[in-house]
Amino acid sequence: MLDWPSSTPVPFNKFMAQALYDPETGYYARRITGVGRRGDFTTAPMLSEAPARAIAAWVARALRESGTRDLIEIGPGEGTLVAAVLKLLPWSVRLRLGLHLVETSQPLAERQQKLLGKQACWHRGMTDALTACKGRAVIFSNELVDAFPVKRFEKTETGWREIAVCRDADGFAVESLIPVADLPPSSGFREAHANGQRIEVHDSYRRYLTEWLPHWQAGRMLTIDYGATSEKLYQRQRNGSIRGYLMQQVLTGLEIYQNAGRQDLTADVNFTDLQTWSGPWVTTQRLMSLKDFLTDGLQNEIAGVCALLEDHGAGDAFQVLEQSR
DSSP: OOOOOOSSOEEHHHHHHHHHHOTTTOIIIIIOOOSSTTSSOOOGGGGOSHHHHHHHHHHHHHHHHHTOOEEEEESOTTSHHHHHHHHHSOHHHHHHOEEEEEOOOHHHHHHHHHHHGGGOEEESSHHHHHHHTTTBOEEEEESOGGGSOOEEEEEETTEEEEEEEEEOTTSOEEEEEEOOSSOOSOGGGGSOOOTTOEEEEOHHHHHHHHHHGGGOOBOEEEEEEEEEOHHHHTTTOTTOSOEEEETTEEEOGGGGGTTTTSSEEEOOEEHHHHHHHHTTTOEEEEEEEHHHHHHHHHGGGOOSOOGGGSTTSHHHHEEEEEEEO
């Protein structure tokens, strides 16, 4: 079980980082039991083969148009998506493809290696992966950004305050608001939110991007995650979007603290921020819903009824950001 901090309030992002990534007790470092029906959560590509087919079509085109031969997936989960993409690529592409997987979770890396064997090379970080590719690669990720620790804020009559957490004398989680020295750069603060609105900022992902994007010299990048642009993100989400997943059960409010280290924690992604943060290095080609990405990429090739294509379903909740270097 995660070792909780003392009675001194700790900013939420520090709690989330420890709960997910602590080397001894973190969920992704040691405790994750699986992804899918038998795990704590299910990713969109597990609902249908359509995402893998659309991503494979995009990868083949991106490799050709950018003149690169290496493919990187960041945070491959159990490796099932990239394995499906690999099988769906034309044989002529697979023949010369260099596949690189970036994974920090040892349990997940072991499952990926068992599934893919010698078909891929593994790296702990993006800088190492890009060095192996000489800076030229096609990159994609699925539900990566939402797992980065977020800073949480609440709008008050006197301005924004940061949300912190501690344990009370009885061992229960207690949230509090602490002063903010400097707000992180986020479009979320520019929206006309009412007092009491809570928002999340993936500032750790911003710092992650700035570490490796300067090393990327050429290629295409596809970022798939659930979220929206800043003006739409918090519609009907007054308490923000932070939530936990434990054995397929969604946990909200103070429930997210009850199984620290044994459950996933996640927050919706602000795609306006992603475009702004990566702007100095890349060019945004398109931002679209997953549903539009599937219908555009596969056109008439989607067989049968796909739940991701239903109105107001997962295909609308997920966004796909295509960028180039």
